[in-house]
């Protein structure tokens with residue numbers, strides 16, 4: 568199925584995944600938000616430092632992410648991965664280097680896991696592709712990073728859409744677990760979009776429980792939120 572989608576994408580002219588106008592994967596206008604500088608997403612999720620992020624999850628970017636995740640435009644992993652690399656670089660720059668003598672294979676990137684049902688429905692794990700593209704970009708720039716498939720969802724988790732921040736946190740509590748062997752790793756945790764931060768917080772909890780140190784979090788985009796007053 569993946570091969571078929573990839574062939575279709577090669578053989579048929581495609582139009583911009585954001586606006587549908589220009590005969591390119593992503594036109595300059597729609598790609599621009601992904602090329603912005605990294606910034607802290609605010610308000611920060613409770614108990615976490617603000618995630619580093621690049622774009623606002625609105626307008627064309629919502630369409631682009633849906634085209635990538637739901638409609639098989641897998642080549643979008645590259646521009647999305649470039650944005651994630653920008654956010655990861657900011658997260659790495661914000662923390663001190665590990666103590667001298669500590670094992671230094673570079674930073675470890677871990678991503679928030681998708682549910683197994685979502686992966687099956689989509690035919691691929693979209694975030695994994697974005698992470699791979701981000702790692703390739705960072706390594707090409709001389710940044711020592713590796714991606715580790717360290718987390719998995721445990722059991723069934725209801726769709727987060729339409730839930731309040733409190734409901735999201737309750738929905739996710741205990742939903743993620745770390746695989747063996749992550750103790751002692753220094754991790755930058757990544758996701759595609761941060762909304763309330765509940766998914767990141769749950770993944771951080773799982774990593775810390777397993778003995779990993781989460782030095783920062785990074786996402787491609789953040790949902791714009793009004794500050795509660």
Ligand SMILES: [Zn+2]
Pocket residue numbers: 583584585586587588589593594595596597598
């Ligand atoms: Zn466009």
